[in-house]
Amino acid sequence: xxxxxxxxxxxxxxxxxxxxxxxxxxxxxxxxxxxxxxxxxxxxxxxxxxxxxxxxxxxxxxxxxxxxxxxxxxxxxxxxxxxxxxxxxxxxxxxxxxxxxxxxxxxxxxxxxxxxxxxxxxxxxxxxxxxxxxxxxxxxxxxxxxxxxxxxxxxxxxxxxxxx
Numbered sequence: 735x736x737x738x739x740x741x742x743x744x745x746x747x748x749x750x751x752x753x754x755x756x757x758x759x760x761x762x763x764x765x766x767x768x769x770x771x772x773x774x775x776x777x778x779x780x781x782x783x784x785x786x787x788x789x790x791x792x793x794x795x796x797x798x799x800x801x802x803x804x805x806x807x808x809x810x811x812x813x814x815x816x817x818x819x820x821x822x823x824x825x826x827x828x829x830x831x832x833x834x835x836x837x838x839x840x841x842x843x844x845x846x847x848x849x850x851x852x853x854x855x856x857x858x859x860x861x862x863x864x865x866x867x868x869x870x871x872x873x874x875x876x877x878x879x880x881x882x883x884x885x886x887x888x889x890x891x892x893x894x895x896x897x898x
Contacts, residue, residue, distance in 0.1 A: 768851075768855070768858070768886070769851075769855060769856075770816075770819060770858040770859045770860075771858075771860070771884055771886050771887045772815055772816050772817070773814065773815045773816075773817055773842070773861075773864075773891045773892065774812065774813075774814050774889065774890050775812060775813045775814070775815060775890070775891065775892050775893070775894060776812045776890045776892075776893050776894075777810075777811065777812070777893065777894050777895075777896055778894070778896070779895070779896065780875060780876075780895055780896075780897065780898055782895075784811070785811075785896065786809050786810065786811045787809075787831060787896065788808065788809065788831070789806055789807070789808055789832070790806075790807050790810040790829070790831060791804055791805060791806060791828075791829070791830040791831070791832075791833065791837075792804040792813060792827065792829050793827070793828040794815055794816060794825060794826075794827055794828075795825065795827075795828070796818060796825070797818060797820055797822075801816070803815060806833060812890070814887060815827060817842060817844070817859075817861055817884070819846070819859045823843060823844060823845065823846065824841055824842060824844070825842045826839055826840070826841050826842075827839070827840040827841075827842060828840075829872055829873060829874050830872055830873065831872075831873045835872070835873075836870065836873070837870050837872040838868060838870045838871075838872030838874035839868070839869045839870045839872075840866055840867070840868055840874060840877055840894070841867045841868075841869070842864060842865075842866055842892075843863075843864075843865050843866070843867065844862060844863055844864050844865070844884070845861070845863050846859050846861060846862075847859070847861075847862060848860075860883070860884065860885050861883065861884035862882065862883050862884075863882060863883075864879055864881070864882050864883070864884060864891065864892070865879065866879065866892065873896050873897050874894050874895065874896060874897070875895045875896065875897045876894075876895035877893070877894060877895070878892065878893040878895060879891070879892055880893060
């Protein structure tokens with residue numbers, strides 16, 4: 735070996751080592767398993783037929799914030815709504831079919847379960863034993879629970895039955 739000159743074999747080892755170190759990363763760096771699921775809602779008539787709501791206003795009381803989900807949206811056939819993750823055991827939902835019209839308050843009551851997913855995703859909340867209470871003189875006449883457990887967003891969890 736000549737002093738002051740790098741050996742080609744040493745350069746190759748350094749490059750291979752750098753390549754191997756650079757390619758080593760955890761598979762869980764990105765969250766691909768999904769986080770806390772939202773509740774999927776569809777609408778029915780009192781005759782128990784699926785329906786599209788002509789105009790819908792929907793809000794969710796999320797801790798100390800009121801989140802607008804639908805603000806006069808036309809022709810709505812379903813929504814996905816977030817539920818609280820703070821351990822309160824309930825989330826209040828508000829529905830109306832007119833901007834200043836009467837509102838229905840639907841209180842979703844549940845038990846929460848924290849589930850560890852991965853280093854990249856962290857913890858997600860799952861909801862069990864879903865049930866509902868309706869108050870107000872708004873358009874919602876009834877709530878039909880379709881899935882007692884909210885563990886993913888694949889299926890409809892509840893149906894809101896609208897007054898004629």
